[in-house]
Amino acid sequence: MIEFKQVSKIYPNGVIGLDNINLTIEKGEFVVIVGLSGAGKSTFLRSINRLHEISTGEIIIxxxxxxxxxxxxxxxxRRDIGMIFQSFNLVKRSTVIRNVLAGRVGYHSTIRTILGLFPPEDKELAMRALERVNIIDKAYTRSDQLSGGQQQRVSIARALAQEAKIILADEPVASLDPLTTVQVLEDLKTINVELGITLVVNLHSIELARQYATRIVGLQDGRVVFDGPVEQATDERFKEIYGQPYEVKKSEKIINTPTA
Known part of the structure; x- marks a missing residue:
């Protein structure tokens, strides 16, 4: 599904973002990327859909x-690759349904999308996506009237309406409270399991990575220093990734609660 072949990224100022990455992500995996700030997590994620251009190597989709x-x-x-951002990237003055329909722009001409001339089947698809993330009752609410968790659910629905085969999520819960964090990650896990969509997610929280991922990739200075199933992601391995013993912060403790 996604293959990195000797991929490196060097920024104009000489900073190494990625250093000779070689790995393959299979269809249907839920891969969580972990590492310190500046380890290359966002560069890795955004190189998949070419939001960041790599310097050498090749990425196969x-x-x-x-x-x-x-x-x-x-x-x-790119139409097959959805993107979820920490800051949601919604048009705040537009309704929820219009934001979700933005996931369909790759299927229509520029004129039609500017005029909002989406066919009925697109609108039905958007409503089903909102229903899947339990926010269909907000379809005609302005996006800036929603909570942070609700806005992130809208961005998930947008990726679903896009009919993406791959969803990339760059720190999707970093600005959310612990309860909402679990609800959003439960939504992502559900679409991964039920729809078979491949997920590649950057997370700071090790405990959340352990709970939701099927595979964890650890980056350090742009290099892969760990790549394996959750069962192998021991505290000792995380010490290698972070360069120091990893201690669970109070804010990272898992809240076991059903989704709302």
């Missing part, structure tokens, strides 16, 4: 090189 893709081919590959 579904047997096609996104690194070499141009024009319509690049747009088609």
């Amino acid at each position: 579904d047997n096609t090189s996104i690194t070499r893709a141009k024009g319509r081919q690049l747009l088609t590959i």
